[in-house]
Amino acid sequence: MKRTDVVGLLEPLRRYARSLTRDESQAEDLVQDTLVRAYERQGSFRAGGNLRGWLLSILHNSFIDHRRRHLAEFRRLEQSPAAETAAPPEQESRVRLQQVHAAFMRLPDEQRASLHLVAIEGLSYQEAAAALGIPVGTLMSRLGRARAALRGFEAGAHLPQPSEAKRPSLRIVGGSDV
Template sequence: MTIDASVRDSMLKATPNLRAFGISLTNNVDRADDLVQETLVRAIANIHRFQPGTNMQAWLFTILRNLFHSEYRKRRREVEDADGKYAATLSVQPDQMPHLDFADLQTALALLPHEQREALLLVGASGFSYEQAAEICGCAVGTIKSRVNRARNRLADIMHLTDVEEELGPDRLTLSVMAAVA
């Protein structure tokens, strides 16, 4: 892309003032320089939006100000942790078990009769009410309730679950290690 020489000169002439404005906003020379650079990159990319005859410096200052505020909103959500102390306190459950649990569930679902699987997925996974699921399947509400109940019981049998809350998710050893680390 070719930029008109007068537009380029106007941009270069405004650069020291942009830098001063950036420093006043950020109180950091390096961040201000990055902000000015990003401003000029965006200005060049959007030069077709600049209306010749208007104030180039005002247009550039507007871009810089908008970039600063966008960056400020992003940074406000970030946590400063230069020495890594905060990150060291964070712990995440290993992600292998949920993947394995999900694979087991998929296998078990495939073993259910079609009507039970359909009813369970409509009510349990898709969030439809029993009435809505009955309407979708074209059967009575009691039939849907029965299918869902049978499907849940059959899944528990297939997956050898006796206490669902204890058997799904992280095991006791994983939870104790995470508690000790935290």
């Protein structure tokens, strides 16, 4: 692993970190943690392997670890307003871009991460699934749900805030609901 290889991947790492954290300073901290972990574990990188996928995988795992450790803080940050809406828009396209960005950020974490890796970073389904540590079929399912949610947004449907997103409740089939 050469230093120049990693330097060329800093921008994709930053983009993905911003997509996961929804915060610029947390994203920079996440990229820094990723680079430290990669340096500490450089012996586990296979020669000739996919450096970009390996680093994105480390970044994703670092995010999950951080999220588990700081769940209370994460909830507090998630409920804080993301942007001031009082400023008048400069152009109609800028407003539209902000609306799409807000809809993207309201997607559940796993859908947003999957869509970011495939649509923004340009990873193949196999590479994105490997980076997230999930099967390709699960990735495709998450992509389908994310795209459907964004199409619903285009049609005027309400996307829930991240704090509103809940898993559907399960019920027993063929038995009593007691």
